[in-house]
Amino acid sequence: MLVEEIMSEPLVTINSNDRIEEALELLNKHKIRHIPVVSENEQVVGILSDRDIRDAAPSILEENQNRQILQHEVSSIMTTPVITVHPLDFIEDIATIFYEHEIACVPVTKNNQLVGIVTEKDLLYRLIQLTGIHEQSSQIEVKVPNKVGVLPNVTKIISDRNTNISSVFIYPYQDSYHEKIIVLRIQTMNPMPLIDELKQHGYEVIWPNIPGLSK
Amino acid sequence: MTNEASFVYTEAFKNYKFRDNHPFNQKRVELTYDLLKSMNALNDQQIITPRVASDEEIALVHDRKYIDAVKRASDNKLAQEESLEYGIGTEDTPIFEDMHQAAAQLVGGTLTAVDAVLSGQTKRALNLGGGLHHGFRRKASGFCIYNDAAIAIQYIREKFDYKVLYVDTDAHHGDGVQWIFYDDPNVCTLSIHETGRYLFPGTGNINERGHNDGYGTSFNIPIDAFTENESFLNAYKESLTEITEHFKPDIIVTQNGADAHVYDPLSHLCCTMEIYEGIPKLAYQLANEYCDGKWVALGGGGYDIWRVVPRAWAQIWSVANNHGKTFSGSVPKRWLDQWQNESPVNLPTTWHDESSIYEPIPRKEEITEKNAILVNKLLEPIRNEQKYML
Numbered sequence A: 001m002l003v004e005e006i007m008s009e010p011l012v013t014i015n016s017n018d019r020i021e022e023a024l025e026l027l028n029k030h031k032i033r034h035i036p037v038v039s040e041n042e043q044v045v046g047i048l049s050d051r052d053i054r055d056a057a058p059s060i061l062e063e064n065q066n067r068q069i070l071q072h073e074v075s076s077i078m079t080t081p082v083i084t085v086h087p088l089d090f091i092e093d094i095a096t097i098f099y100e101h102e103i104a105c106v107p108v109t110k111n112n113q114l115v116g117i118v119t120e121k122d123l124l125y126r127l128i129q130l131t132g133i134h135e136q137s138s139q140i141e142v143k144v145p146n147k148v149g150v151l152p153n154v155t156k157i158i159s160d161r162n163t164n165i166s167s168v169f170i171y172p173y174q175d176s177y178h179e180k181i182i183v184l185r186i187q188t189m190n191p192m193p194l195i196d197e198l199k200q201h202g203y204e205v206i207w208p209n210i211p212g213l214s215k
Numbered sequence B: 001m002t003n004e005a006s007f008v009y010t011e012a013f014k015n016y017k018f019r020d021n022h023p024f025n026q027k028r029v030e031l032t033y034d035l036l037k038s039m040n041a042l043n044d045q046q047i048i049t050p051r052v053a054s055d056e057e058i059a060l061v062h063d064r065k066y067i068d069a070v071k072r073a074s075d076n077k078l079a080q081e082e083s084l085e086y087g088i089g090t091e092d093t094p095i096f097e098d099m100h101q102a103a104a105q106l107v108g109g110t111l112t113a114v115d116a117v118l119s120g121q122t123k124r125a126l127n128l129g130g131g132l133h134h135g136f137r138r139k140a141s142g143f144c145i146y147n148d149a150a151i152a153i154q155y156i157r158e159k160f161d162y163k164v165l166y167v168d169t170d171a172h173h174g175d176g177v178q179w180i181f182y183d184d185p186n187v188c189t190l191s192i193h194e195t196g197r198y199l200f201p202g203t204g205n206i207n208e209r210g211h212n213d214g215y216g217t218s219f220n221i222p223i224d225a226f227t228e229n230e231s232f233l234n235a236y237k238e239s240l241t242e243i244t245e246h247f248k249p250d251i252i253v254t255q256n257g258a259d260a261h262v263y264d265p266l267s268h269l270c271c272t273m274e275i276y277e278g279i280p281k282l283a284y285q286l287a288n289e290y291c292d293g294k295w296v297a298l299g300g301g302g303y304d305i306w307r308v309v310p311r312a313w314a315q316i317w318s319v320a321n322n323h324g325k326t327f328s329g330s331v332p333k334r335w336l337d338q339w340q341n342e343s344p345v346n347l348p349t350t351w352h353d354e355s356s357i358y359e360p361i362p363r364k365e366e367i368t369e370k371n372a373i374l375v376n377k378l379l380e381p382i383r384n385e386q387k388y389m390l
């Protein structure tokens, strides 16, 4: 998945020689936490977060001093140089950037011009979509041997029941090379008949079991 | 003179039947009705025969194109490609003959209950044939074709401009109703359900709090699998009491799915009949306190139709009709004799369940703690607001 598919349009920007006070107003008004800072010709020169402002004007007790700081130029406290990404980058790359640089927002640029912005929230939302929770579905997890052809076998059992699959992902079972877990979100409220059938085929299905009660 | 309570009932509820062996089985309503009759707790003056909802009424919530598709499916004239787009013709909601009519009858039942309360004819009304909370504007899902609860709420809004509190204690998230009123500040939804980690529909997270003007009027408590009576009731009582006090509704609509019971085959909660006494009692009390008694109680899920649903739903009636009191002691012999032969399981002989019907849950303490933390988190904004108002 590409950055251009998940980025939002940067509706709000600020100029590097605007006052911090104006930036604060924009953050509050749009309920956002980051503003890309641009130069006269729309080039990204930095990024300003609500935290940068809080760090610069930390004490609510020293009101006068704070007010003074808010009159300074944005350029005095913004983060620069800023890490940017390209619309054709992969979203996995952004996850890495967020992790390595401990940041939560990157501007997207093309020919040095600002074209979008991606926040941690956008990424998280996409992750939720990837795991299929946005569609009404039940989740089952099937423990399978790590070998060719298992996935189509499992999905065929599901499709033979006329049941649509919202998402599939696969991960190793407890770091074992020999086993994997297939996580499926399937569009049914009653997965019980399907679970029984998977068990009949010899698969182990991980699904909450009530101890000591055979339903 | 205003009646204490009315019971909406028709044999036609049973026409809402997808196929044999489908978990959703409206025989539950008949079993409940017969149980109440056997208790001599329901007289004919209290029963209202429902009307069928009109297309206009269904369209208060549902897309006309969707209604049209359901109608065509009823006559077997809907192509498969198109039907799947509307969520019908699936394993969960297969097509059956006259499905539109059957579904419109359930909606009509709920609207009949609402009319009885709004007209002042009765203080409280039950439609146990309704409560189909998963239906979306243009999509059937989770055994629900038309969302009678949402239609009724919209109907109340348009006719009376009342503030409506919707309370959903089904084991599954009341997603259809929540999303339909997600940005409406005059409809507050509270759903307590098993976490969507495994269970359908997957939503109902605590951070789903509403949108735009409706922000702060959607509440969700996704409790852990294996939650038991005490923890369930604590979550229910604490949240419902504070939310009602905060929202100040004019009428309460409850969805009383009975699938949180340990016997229910579709969920993993471990509650017993105790919650089905506690749930209606508090709804009754708060409706008296805030809404001049106005309370519409609907059915919902519930897939152990023999051992769980009839007793659970009969208790709602008892509470609504008899000053908040529940039945206790033995289940009437006449009812047991009437149905035991047909039932594949042994029918329960008492109104209460023994705690021995399931084995102790290993991580009970942790589950209880986790649920309690969740409730605190859920109510934090309300509590903060109150603090600053003082």
Ligand SMILES: [Zn+2]
Pocket: B170, B171, B172, B257, B259, B300, B301, B302
């Ligand atoms: Zn349910």
